Amino acid sequence: MMLKPNMSLKKNPMPSQDPKVRAHNFDEVACGYTEEMAIDEALRCLHCKHMPCVAGCPVNIHIPEFIQKIKEQDYEGAYQIISQTSSLPAVCGRVCPQETQCEAKCVRGIKGEPVGIGRLERFVADWHNAHAETAPEVPASNGHKVAIIGSGPSGLTCAGDLAKKGYKVTVFEALHLAGGVLVYGIPEFRLPKAIVQKEVDNLKAMGVDVETNMVIGKTLTIDEIFEMGYEAVFIGSGAGLPNFMNIPGESLKGVYSANEYLTRSNLMKAFRDDPVTPIMKGGRVAVVGGGNVAMDAARTALRLGAEKVYIVYRRSMEELPARREEVEHAMEEGIEFNLLTNPTEILGFTNPENPRDPKNGTVTGMTCIRMELGEPDERGRRRPVPIPDSEFTLPVDTVIMAIGTSPNPLIKSTTKGLEVNRRGGIVVEENTGATSREGVYAGGDAVTGAATVISAMGAGKVAAKAIDEYLSK
């Protein structure tokens, strides 16, 4: 059967919850393509010979091939193609910044919108999760033991690839739940936790052990892991250390790092009606920053009942680093963008009459200054410069700092001979993930500083391959 290509210039739109409704619930925003939509979108792919999209994907998913299977309505076949190179398709279909990766390279994007590759990937992964009944195969053991530190995207990917090759893999996780940033950082409405759990369960079914409550650098050191008989170690401990602006007032009650705010809501379930972990709800909330984490924090605040939520970002919309779809969703939900604006001080309440007033020290507002874009910096981004005498006060009750994170120093400080760079990132050989310590590999945000789920997965794959070669010698 030969189907006619779909020459529509626009992607099939993603069905999603009404913005007015979803602003008050934590259910997933995007509902996913139906079968008809998926086939219609798949027909937009022209199957170009040089496949530029594949090169745009950090794990080089065979994109035209899986899209072809969708056209043939062989969805399980499509899934098998994706899973040759990606271990977390249901996650990546949801959180990848496709517009700067595969879709940025799509020929259809030259005139019109590119093929909705991310949406198709999600469709295929969800179809598989809903229909497939086969348990993953447990590969024959090759007798080698590998330890993975951290159960985020890079660790899970590395663990999966090694387990498929027959390695006995143990994943050590510091928190009480596996998933890393996928469970503590990305909110339910963008990535349902049941999906992450399913990926973790799949790994366990393949024989991977997941040890929670193990803080490497404290509970165990890397040297002790080797003494326990592991022959190689992969560090995927992420970029957990939150940055603050170092402006006055950051220790007031009501100022959070995005990590704390999101961890309280996502991991500790403060969003539930009867939470055991508290979080400040309601009022007016300012989120400082323009990345995906800032969007997640802003939209979480809205769902927790904030009257008004502001994004405060020092550059303009063009430089905003968040995924385009998240920005659009945030705007539809009524989040106000204060662009070219930078905080200079957070203001707190003081009752001059009563030093014991419990309200003392709570946030009342944030002083900001307007910015303009000046000369480009070394990375080519135009540097924001304050406009003199343009200060103003934004009245807010909660401030969330989402200005980035740095790699956690716990492992570095307890591992002799592990080289790190000026920003605390572990130094690795790009093609292998090998660190300065023999048998120790690293990848993901622990190396690069805060980046994306898919690039962390890519690094996990690279390291898995290198570990396999190292232990096969």
Added chain:
Amino acid sequence: MYLIVDKKSLNPTVTYMEIEAPFVARKAEPGQFIILRVDADGERIPLTIAGYDREKGTVQIIFQIVGATTEKLNHLQAGDSIQDFVGPLGVATETEGLKKVCVVGGGVGCAIALPVARKLHELGVEVTSIIGFRSKDLLILEDEFAACSDELIVMTDDGSYARQGNVTVPLKEMLEAGRTFDKIITIGPLIMMKFVVLTAKEFQVPCTVSMNPIMIDGTGMCGGCRLTLNQDGKRVTKFACVDGPDFDGYEVDFDEAMSRGAMYRDFERHAYEEACNLFAKEVKA
């Protein structure tokens, strides 16, 4: 799951538990802490380690029943298990090079001060301990402190036992009388530590405090436990979970720490009442 090996009530509001956690016991040092969750939906709470037995693979905790989680924990018995128990976290108390130390503990903080006093004693340090409580019925660990201190002074706020007054009274007397210490190590309520620091400062004795702020992960990830140090005229942010919990008392901004500690007071009080009501209902049924 982590087995509760032993449980004792030290006074009506303070409970001792010994938990089977071999990985934590192997490395625990005085001054470090653990984070636990009582059950699958529980909150994460930090508790400083009160003791450990490396051979048995157990860790001792002593906690005051102050909120919903500690109330729930107190309802478990030896033979029950708790969901999560992670550690040892934070940096151990610095004991290198000390010869004469005054350990000042207040209330349930004495549970944390005890392993420090013990370790110092084992190292051959001359240990003077001052422990203070609101009243006689809240007194804990007197014998244990006596066993590892060269001198022990017990204080109660209301005078219902031993000497009346707060812990700074005998400390000041000793310092005024010319007693010298290499260091004062104090662990207890923030307001008490603040005044111990002021006393220490007056006599220029170095003073270490153990901070116990609100915390979630305990690994430096959330920054909720941040506190401000005044260092050479600069205000420096530190995370108690990874940089502490011990800090130079001269540098800590106690007023800010007290304000931050009260951030969720209404929520906590409400949760505690709910938990108590729930247990009361269960008892009736």
